[in-house]
Amino acid sequence: MNPYLSLPETYIQQGIHPVAETANLYTGMGEMNGSNYTNYPPINQLCFLIAALFASKSIFGSIIVLRLIIILADIGxxxxxxxxxxxxxxxxxxxxxxxxNPFIxxxxxxxxxxxxxxxxxxxxxLYKLHQQKWIWAAVLLACSVSVKLIPLLFLPLFFQWFVDYKLIFSNLKKSTVQRKLGWIAxxxxxxxxxxxxxxTLATIIILFLPFYSSEFVNNYANSVGLWFRNFEFNASFYYIFREIGYQFRGYNEIAIIGKITPxxxxxxxxxxxxxxxxxxMIQLITALLFGLCFYYFTATTVHPWYLATPLVLSVFTKYRFPVIWTIVIIFSYQAYANTPWKENLWFVGIEYVILYGFLIFELLKNRQYYKIVK
Incomplete structure (x- = not known):
């Protein structure tokens, strides 16, 4: 069965129950979840397969297996x-x-x-890259992307780790021999x-290849596009831009802003x-941290679990604002307490005022050590 070609609601409509608690699972996860194709990449799907193999058709057993996989990953x-x-x-x-961190x-x-x-x-x-074993680093980075797509954002930032382009220009005024050595390097x-x-890209393609079809490409692109076209949750600057847009247009601001923020x-x-x-390596990881956080600061959707990545990256830098964010992100939970689901933007505002306040404090404190743009 190709998981990228079927919908949960299809099973419900046809009266097919792959697991004993299919109806309960579908109802609990919600109609929106059941009406969209999966966007989980292949290695994530493999984890689901492992849970199914060991737990058969038991949802409770699957939960135990999935938790064990996550705990093993945290140990790693x-x-x-x-x-x-x-x-x-x-x-x-x-x-x-x-x-x-309790949040984790x-x-x-x-x-x-x-x-x-x-x-x-x-x-x-990153560990293998620091060991100068860049081939293994590329394969492992592809595996990371094949669990969740977010590390694709990091690809441009590895450029300076391999290429010292400033050295090329600095050698232009030097001797012929020095220029040649610079160009060779x-x-x-x-x-x-x-x-x-x-x-990296070839490994990602190989991992996706068993599922390939024209229908898969269309389904997957549509599912990923939902995050830019449809979903709004716990956003920062997007909510400000949305309110400004409402004053001029009055509707569907995500259709415009969602295309601009990427x-x-x-x-x-x-x-x-x-x-x-x-x-x-510290400079590189700091760039990864700020590159990802800029995306989250401008995104239409920032779910709490997204913060795991900036949190672990911050461990290798001088910055601790992601730690503060994992504390104040609890304000976003308020939306789930309402029936029907509804955000209170005052809580969202408090979250980001505290976060940005601490971020500005850290940038001023560390400006003699790091600069975001040098």
């Missing part, structure tokens, strides 16, 4: 996070900002969000970054790729 993050911190000469205890326990192990599996491959990839770096991107994210990523120094 703890292991490779510790090793990477050691290599970066950073305090090993930093990894506990992630591992012992509640949202990941408790609510079965698979960010830990994605982050396990991502941290392992730059060319070697360009070959590596092309290889890194090629291996473009802004791409432009920001380009800026910090080429105009910020990302040569060391």
């Amino acid at each position: 993050i703890l292991y490779f996070g510790k090793k990477l911190l050691e290599r970066l000469n950073l305090p090993i205890k930093n990894i506990f900002w992630y591992a012992l 326990i509640i949202e990941m192990t408790g609510n079965l969000h698979f960010e830990p599996v994605m982050l396990f491959f991502l941290i392992w990839s 730059a060319f070697a770096g360009i070959k590596k970054i092309i290889g890194f991107y090629t291996i 473009i802004l994210t791409i432009l920001f990523l380009i800026v910090i790729t080429f105009f910020r120094q990302n040569k060391s």
Whole structure:
């Protein structure tokens, strides 16, 4: 069965019950969930398959298996996070900002969000990259993308790790020999970054290949597009822009703003790729952190579990605003307490005022060490 070609509501309509509690599961997850195609990538689907194999048709048994997978992934993050911190000469205890955070326990192990599996491959990839084993790093990064798509945003930011393009320009005024050496080093770096991107993208394609069909491409694109065209939750600047838009148009602002915010994210990523120094691993991870947070700051939807990624990245930097965010994100839970579901924007406002206040404090405090754009 190809999971990308079937809808939960189809089973309900046809009276087919793949598991004993199909009707309860469908009702509990909601009609919107049942009427859209899955957007979980292949390795995430593999985790679901493992749960089905070990738990047969029991939802309770599947929950146990999925929780065990997430706990094992968190142990892997703890292991490779510790090793990477050691290599970066950073305090090993930093990894506990992630591992012992109640938010992680509640949202990941408790609510079965698979960010830990994605982050396990991502941290392992960064560790291998620091060991100069970039081929393995590329494969592991692809595995991370194949659990959740969000690490695709990071691809441009690896450029300076391989290519010192500033060295090329600085050698233009030097001797012929120095210029040649600079060009040789730059060319070697360009070959590596092309290889890194090629291996990463090829591995992703290989993992998706068993499910490929024209219908799959259309279904998957539509499901991913929902996050930009339809969903609104716990947004930051988007809600401000939406209110401004209402004053002029009065309706469907997401149709316009939802198309603009990805473009802004791409432009920001380009800026910090080429105009910020990302040569060391700490500088690179800091760029990953701010690149991702810029996307979340402008996104139409920011679910609580999204914060696992900025939280674990912050462990390797001087910034702790993601820790504060994992505390104030609890204000967003208020929406789920209402029947029907409804957000109170005062709670959203309090969340982001506290977050941005602490972020500005940290930027001012650390400006002598780091600059977002150098």
